[in-house]
Amino acid sequence: MKRALVIVLDSVGCGAAPDAADFGDAGADTLGHLFERDNLELPNLARLGLLEALGRGKSPTLPGAAWARMSEKSVGKDTTTGHWELAGCVLERPFDTFTKFPEDLLDEIGGPFLGNFAASGTEILEQLGEEHLRAGHPIVYTSADSVLQIAAHEERYGLEKLWVLCKRAREVLDARGIRIGRVIARPFLGDSAATFKRTSNRHDYSLMPPETVLNRLQAAGVQTIGVGKISDIFAGSGIGESHPTKSNADGMTVIEELWAERRTQPHLIFANLVDFDMLYGHRRDPAGYARCLREFDTWLGGFLPEVGGDFLLITADHGNDPYHAGTDHTREQVPLLTLNAPFAPGDSGDFTQVARLVAHHFTLD
Structure with a gap:
């Protein structure tokens, strides 16, 4: 064997x-x-x-x-x-990359979103995590890689709700023929910029x-x-x-x-x-x-x-x-x-x- x-x-x-x-x-x-x-x-x-x-x-x-x-x-x-x-x-042929996603794309996915720029995961939470808690809108961001990342509070926004949103993003990208390598769900916990921490419940939705x-x-x-x-x-x-x-x-x-x-x-x-x-x-x-x-x-x-x-x-x-x-x-x-x-x-x-x-x-x- x-x-x-x-x-x-x-x-x-x-x-x-x-x-x-x-x-x-x-x-x-x-x-x-x-x-x-x-x-x-x-x-x-x-x-x-x-x-x-x-x-x-x-x-x-x-x-x-x-x-x-x-x-x-x-x-x-x-x-x-x-x-x-x-x-x-x-x-x-490389995957598609963005520094900013088209607004009509985000609307189709299920906006409104906060962010929509390139940043690291820790930076984006420091900048927009508290606003996310106030407004309730998920945070979208990217990096030099071919990724569309969506961050949301695991308890206040909901983990399952975040996963459904990211799955929807994958479907919309594929339907439009946009070759983003991964849509990544980035759940986090905490109640302030000083205490925000990403959890292990991340989920990736890759191109087939x-x-x-x-x-x-x-x-x-x-x-x-x-x-x-x-x-x-x-x-x-x-x-x-x-x-x-x-x-x-x-x-x-x-x-x-x-x-x-x-x-x-x-x-x-x-x-x-x-x-x-x-x-x-x-x-x-x-x-x-x-x-x-x-x-x-x-x-x-x-x-x-x-x-x-x-x-x-x-x-x-x-x-x-x-x-x-x-x-x-x-x-x-x-x-x-x-x-x-x-x-x-x-x-x-x-x-x-x-x-x-x-x-x-x-x-x-």
Whole structure:
């Protein structure tokens, strides 16, 4: 019985991509800067070849470990673009982006809204959270990524009401042919700018992807299990079972449980751990980012003995250098760390190497 585990460390890039300057990200290096400035050590990832991937020397590696660096071929540096390419879908045309959404579009979605400009999630709540409580209107905003985000108070506005509104936004965008990668529901709690805090009840409504390796696995009888926001990123396409999570710690616990339980049917567990990006990258918090990486590395040390002869792959979907200017993702290469891979990954490949490795492991073409 074959099985595989793919873990995406959201935003854990390993150095500026060759075309980073085209995206305003020359010099970005998420892992490199954390190693240099925060005395970061990740001994268990090093056992899979991380130091070699970073060009920071050599370390003893586990038998069967192999590493590479990958450059994104698709035009973009957002979560959806990165994950789709990891699953074998290269975007030749970037998703649509906005600095301000057309008023008639917002009216059709269900306005009135507050905001309608580009901002970080914490900034938008500081600026408009209290007005939202007074007026009751949800807050719409965007970023450099292809996203339409709607924030609302989880209790005062209502969580279900926010999810329905975001689902409506997805439907309107699709009907108009506007290729926004994700509509994101951003619920929060608190009663003032000083106490507002986003909750873990976020929900993403993604554009429907073309066929990916996930669909092909399902067609071949391989069970596909999403952990974290994977099902959201692929709009449920190719995902047979989904386990949303509230944090990295929750995600790692779910991975452990699934790995221990599922031993009869061929399956792929495809997990996203988002705290690196959501809590620390976008907030430009290098100390928190480094701490989060250490926590994952400690967990990995305990999990590696459970892998046995099965296929493990750890990678990322883009960068988010906490030492870089701004608060958006950074166009970076990403590490590819494998254990018991069906063939040695190439060091000059694009993200679709992940799809090829997974397909080959399950004997698909």
